[in-house]
Amino acid sequence: MKDSDIRHRFKPDNGFLKIAAIMTMGWTFPGTSAAADAHTIAATVCIACHGDDGNSVIPTFPKIAGLQEGYIVKQLRDFRSGARTSEVMSPVAAALKPEDIAPLAAYYSSRKMKPGEAVDREAAGFGKMVYLDGNEESGVPACIGCHQAQGVGYLIYPRIGGQHAPYVAHQMKDFASGDRSNDFGRFMRAIARRMTEEEIQSVAEYLVGLDER
Amino acid sequence: MNRFLNPLIVVALWPSVALAQTPVWNQVGEQAKNALQIKGDAARGAAAFVPCQGCHRKDASGRTSGAYPRLSGQHATVLIKQISDFQSGRRINQKMEPFIGEHVLNAFEIADIASYLQGLPISATNGKGPGSGVSRGNELYKKDCVECHGSWGEGNAEKFYPMVAAQHYRYLLRQAQLIRDGDRRNSNPDMVKAIKPYRDSDLEAVADYMSQLAPPDKK
Numbered sequence: 146m147k148d149s150d151i152r153h154r155f156k157p158d159n160g161f162l163k164i165a166a167i168m169t170m171g172w173t174f175p176g177t178s179a180a181a182d183a184h185t186i187a188a189t190v191c192i193a194c195h196g197d198d199g200n201s202v203i204p205t206f207p208k209i210a211g212l213q214e215g216y217i218v219k220q221l222r223d224f225r226s227g228a229r230t231s232e233v234m235s236p237v238a239a240a241l242k243p244e245d246i247a248p249l250a251a252y253y254s255s256r257k258m259k260p261g262e263a264v265d266r267e268a269a270g271f272g273k274m275v276y277l278d279g280n281e282e283s284g285v286p287a288c289i290g291c292h293q294a295q296g297v298g299y300l301i302y303p304r305i306g307g308q309h310a311p312y313v314a315h316q317m318k319d320f321a322s323g324d325r326s327n328d329f330g331r332f333m334r335a336i337a338r339r340m341t342e343e344e345i346q347s348v349a350e351y352l353v354g355l356d357e358r
Numbered sequence: 359m360n361r362f363l364n365p366l367i368v369v370a371l372w373p374s375v376a377l378a379q380t381p382v383w384n385q386v387g388e389q390a391k392n393a394l395q396i397k398g399d400a401a402r403g404a405a406a407f408v409p410c411q412g413c414h415r416k417d418a419s420g421r422t423s424g425a426y427p428r429l430s431g432q433h434a435t436v437l438i439k440q441i442s443d444f445q446s447g448r449r450i451n452q453k454m455e456p457f458i459g460e461h462v463l464n465a466f467e468i469a470d471i472a473s474y475l476q477g478l479p480i481s482a483t484n485g486k487g488p489g490s491g492v493s494r495g496n497e498l499y500k501k502d503c504v505e506c507h508g509s510w511g512e513g514n515a516e517k518f519y520p521m522v523a524a525q526h527y528r529y530l531l532r533q534a535q536l537i538r539d540g541d542r543r544n545s546n547p548d549m550v551k552a553i554k555p556y557r558d559s560d561l562e563a564v565a566d567y568m569s570q571l572a573p574p575d576k577k
Contacts, residue, residue: 279412281425284453286412299408332409335456 183248199253204309211258216303217250229327260307260356272351275344285339296355301329306355313349383546384518390442392465398473406467407474409457418478422485424528430478433515437472448544480573485526487566495567498560502552512574523571530565
């Protein structure tokens with residue numbers, strides 16, 4: 146399925162993407178002391194796509210607030226090495242200095258991910274079953290097993306509770322196709338390949354409204 | 359991919375291989391040999407068990423439907439042997455393979471997980487059989503199974519005999535069928551002999567009985 150199928154959500158037009166990307170690539174990160182710069186970089190560069198505090202407004206850009214610190218470090222390194230690729234994010238990561246990564250990860254992981262609200266309640270209801278039970282027939286493990294109650298995440302298992310639905314659905318499809326292949330143990334590729342379109346859309350819809358409790 | 363294919367090829371060739379050379383059911387592979395010698399660390403095992411929770415549940419109670427077995431309270435030796443058998447392809451389960459292969463679990467982690475699981479309490483709210491087979495199942499069990507699986511279904515850690523009490527009914531039934539029909543290749547040959555003459559209705563009765571057994575007291 147294509148992004149255009151995600152009817153009820155705002156999709157940024159390509160123009161915005163390009164402007165944001167160009168804006169970012171043209172940017173040379175200032176300063177020398179990395180730790181002090183994390184806030185500056187966040188407030189001048191990352192904010193364009195990931196929003197204030199890492200809570201992006203545009204649903205195809207992930208919220209990065211409250212992600213596990215180690216997970217953020219790993220993703221930024223993977224974008225830089227090419228283990229994970231994104232036309233938009235890879236050039237941004239490439240422009241970072243290696244010593245910027247840890248402070249940025251510390252900064253964003255200390256922010257709080259702000260949940261949204263599910264639009265399609267029926268889908269979210271089915272998605273909840275997928276999240277809590279998986280699918281015994283096809284061997285989809287319950288997401289809660291690794292991503293924990295309310296999707297808060299744990300160590301290498303990132304927070305997914307509160308994340309944008311279109312982003313989640315997109316990642317699941319990239320895992321299934323192998324376009325994203327930086328997952329530990331190949332876990333997510335194995336799981337996404339077993340899921341139906343309906344399961345993917347529904348679980349994504351369920352995750353939107355999950356709040357930490 | 360290779361690792362995934364190999365067991366399948368082995369299975370395809372199995373009938374001819376079986377004639378040539380019957381493996382000893384408890385002749386464990388390198389991985390298990392190593393894991394059995396390691397003193398498992400339950401705390402580390404709890405963390406290593408996270409990827410298993412999506413199917414076997416956080417408390418390792420499995421699913422009452424029997425789709426996934428209960429692992430809590432099972433003997434560590436049995437768990438180590440079964441996990442290693444899955445890794446080496448002696449026992450095959452495609453659903454679990456991506457989460458338990460050698461690419462994610464080494465001998466230390468296997469020992470840790472086994473030690474953690476062995477110490478977990480056993481839930482008595484397992485998936486039970488219909489109850490109608492219990493008296494016949496009791497007779498059959500006392501005659502053919504008790505010698506290895508024990509009076510209370512407690513099994514035997516030293517001999518790698520699994521605890522079968524309070525396991526989910528559908529899982530027990532499925533395994534009993536697989537073992538009878540020669541489809542679970544790591545089975546004990548004496549057990550295969552004992553269960554070979556069983557009709558499906560006998561298996562249902564004895565599985566019913568085992569599923570109703572209370573969780574054995576463990577020291």
